Amino acid sequence: MGPLITQDIIGGQWNFVIAFIIGIGFGFVLEQAGFSSSRKLAGVFYGYDFVVLRVFFVAAITATVGLLFFSYFDWIDLSLIYVNPIFLKSAIVGGVIMGLGFIIGGFCPGTSVCASAIGKIDAMFFLGGIFIGILLYGESFSLFKDLYYDKVPVDKMVFDALGISQGTFVLILILIALAAFYVTSLIEKKVDKVEY
Template identity: 35%
Template sequence: MWPLNDAGAMSGLVCGVLFGYVLENAGFGSPCKLTAQFSMRDWSVFKVMFTAIVVAATGLYALELAGLLAIDNLFVPTSLVMASAVGGVLVGAGFAIGGYCPGTSVVGFFSGRLDALVFIVGLLLGTWVFAGLYGPAIEAVMSMWEVETGDTFMDAWGIPQGLLIAILFAALIGVFYAGSWFERRGRGPVQADEALAGAGSADSV
């Protein structure tokens, strides 16, 4: 993680713009395509995100083997299982209802989608409410099921890093196979432009 200086801020801005450009061109700025993930009709989101995880894990492992990166120097957040579960359910519910996640809502807004602006306002409002209500009760819930043996799979379960990478690759193949099967059954994947056009024609009828 680069320090918050001019170079670091500029790199974050450039990477953010490029990331947003890729998301929009992949159709991820469309709520129609994103909600199709929850109906199992379009697995593009899951495939892309899981692929990103495997690529990042493999890249870090390769850099460590090459002696270019010390894994111990990387910051790993504390594994709070309950907090992650509750947060995942809330974010997933918002994702399914609104068709956006925090990143894609910004992409959708800059692409001219007003519903994305409503989602962003809700995101900011929810963050403000959470900060205002944060106290001992929320802290107690967040600290439940904290993993004390380590914050990575390797530390917690003693899995060698190479074996974990192999498991991730096997899981990735399974995700692509299962996703493609569901997409064929659901006549997917959804094309963002076609989905929006279909919604417009349905409204006109």
């Protein structure tokens, strides 16, 4: 059956409409989870608030489990889902930059939009910075081109690399997630609460 647009069950012109609706939902959930607060986001790094980790981890495992079951019921054709090609080196460099930006600025790109929407000035500055950064990067792309496209020949999927089935990998992922939730709740108890 799915994905609906790729299979032309819903016309391609609905693409943006659906993206708009999902975007509203995404923003709503981010705001509901309190992600428009930079202190909450930074809490992951200081150990007083792990809601960010929990929300994203729960979202990830729920989506994974859902997609795999849907695929099993033939509700969706996973081979039609776009998966980014793997660029290991640029992913590491980008991850470091993103992490630094996260802890310095207190937002990740999505949450900065969310926080700007509720009127946070720091988030608006953050957002402005994002666009300046995109511009600079775009203008100097030729410098980074080699790094950007540098391909390391590795398996694209973790379960392929480990030689286990997709389902087993998901089970392991769930167990890791639950363990992480438990451990982080212990850490939260130990670390002094921060008022915000």
